[in-house]
Each structure stands twice: as structure tokens, then as C-alpha cells.
Amino acid sequence: MPKRSRLGQLAGLLIAGLVVCAPAAQAAAPSAIPAVSPVITQAAAVHEVLSQAPPGPVLDPAETDKANSQETKNKVIAGIIAVVLLGLVILGRRARSKKKKS
Structure with missing residues (x-):
């Protein structure tokens, strides 16, 4: 204790x-933490502005729409396949349970 x-x-x-x-x-x-002088902060900001990369490539809206429609089509096909496979699994389990009962 x-x-x-x-x-x-x-x-x-x-x-x-x-x-x-x-x-x-x-x-x-x-x-x-040491204090940072305002001059160093301003110099760093100017350096960041100058070192920025130019903007990326220009995308064509027609190609973007075509790619989006193709992606949507692929998603619909994948969804249909998933539903069919789910149906097969459910039917298979139902058939197996009926065999087990008899």
C-alpha cells in the first residue's frame, strides 16, 4: 500500500x-527567433516575382471538350460493367444459398 x-x-x-x-x-x-529586417523581406519578395515561371501552355477548348466527353463515356461504361458484375455476384450467392438449403 x-x-x-x-x-x-x-x-x-x-x-x-x-x-x-x-x-x-x-x-x-x-x-x-531573431527579427528579420524589412529590407531583407522586400528583397525576397522582389526575387520571388522575378523568378516566377511563365504561364503554362494554352489549351484548346475543342480538345478539352472532346477529352471531357471521352472521359464521361468511359465512366458510364465502367459503371455499367460494375452493375452487371454486382448482379452476377448477387445471383451467384442466391443460387449457392438455395443449393445449401436443399
Whole structure:
């Protein structure tokens, strides 16, 4: 019995120590980060603007519509095949259960 009470006291002290130390650790963290001068920030922004890549290739709307219609057609075909396969699975399970009962 005495070990449990000491263990409980130790756990309580550990939790209390964490509660007391947590705000101090949070307050110390921002002071560790050095301040960045505005000149460096502006130079970095100018460099980013100059180093941007030109826009990508221009897409033809006719080709895009053709590709979208082909993709839609493929999805419809895949959906029909999935429904047919699901029907086969259901019929097969029903037939198997009827054989098992008899």
C-alpha cells in the first residue's frame, strides 16, 4: 500500500511541475527567433516575382471538350460493367444459398 501512495504523490508532483513549467517554456520560445529586417523581406519578395515561371501552355477548348466527353463515356461504361458484375455476384450467392438449403 505505501508504494501506491508514493507513486500517486510522484505522479501528482510530475503533473504539477509540467503545469508550472509549460507557460514559462511558451514565453521563452518567441524570444529565441531573431527579427528579420524589412529590407531583407522586400528583397525576397522582389526575387520571388522575378523568378516566377511563365504561364503554362494554352489549351484548346475543342480538345478539352472532346477529352471531357471521352472521359464521361468511359465512366458510364465502367459503371455499367460494375452493375452487371454486382448482379452476377448477387445471383451467384442466391443460387449457392438455395443449393445449401436443399
